Amino acid sequence: MLQPLDDAYFMKKALQEAETAFEKGEVPIGAVVVCKNQIIARAHNLTEALNDVTAHAEMQAITAAANFLGGKYLKDCTLYVTLEPCQMCAGALFWSQISKVVFGARDTERGCIALKTKLHPKTEMIGGVMKEETSHLLKRFFIEKRNLN
């Protein structure tokens, strides 16, 4: 039976990306960009592998989606990301003029809501989709990391 293409469906796909990041020893955050119910970009955090603080899942997903579309604006797209975007990623989303951002867990310390990063007026943002599953993976990562050190 086909699954309905709702927010939880696409967040699961973003979570699969986060799990891939986890397996690589990266902070487990994943993202997908959806346009007309089709996933046009998938990415996960690669800051350790690339030695690059800009290699957040969202940044790579924005670049990949624009590449797929052949234009730099993501006006009819939705980004699904497992954690609330940071200032950098929210700033990139501002420039992309993306229609919608759906995130999982809140980041009350470094997230764009707490830090009041300006979003594009055309962008709708909703949070808390699959927040238990997305935050559980992050917590597991940091517990395991602490135990290793």
Next chain:
Amino acid sequence: MLQPLDDAYFMKKALQEAETAFEKGEVPIGAVVVCKNQIIARAHNLTEALNDVTAHAEMQAITAAANFLGGKYLKDCTLYVTLEPCQMCAGALFWSQISKVVFGARDTERGCIALKTKLHPKTEMIGGVMKEETSHLLKRFFIEKRNLN
């Protein structure tokens, strides 16, 4: 006679990058990253050529500098950029823990000061270095663009 390696010296190098962007039809913003008085990264805005809103001069300079250093933190580095960084770039600079940011012209609408983007506590920021020259190039770009349309 050797020029002293002061802020104006390095801002001129960033301005050369901005001029290269201008010649390519890109919004003319340039940046260099300096470590121990040596330029370790140069970049200019490439958002049009790459069809990518994340391809700001600062973002590329941060990635290139980290690549040169072999580590993702720019703790002993200074970024020189011809325009006040936006939220995205200031957010990336936050993650990089860069020591110092020197910019030329102010961006009172979309710059990180007006939008109160959080900088890393270790980062010092100063602005207004060669502000006439850096803003003149931007003004010339937008006047020429307007006349073409």
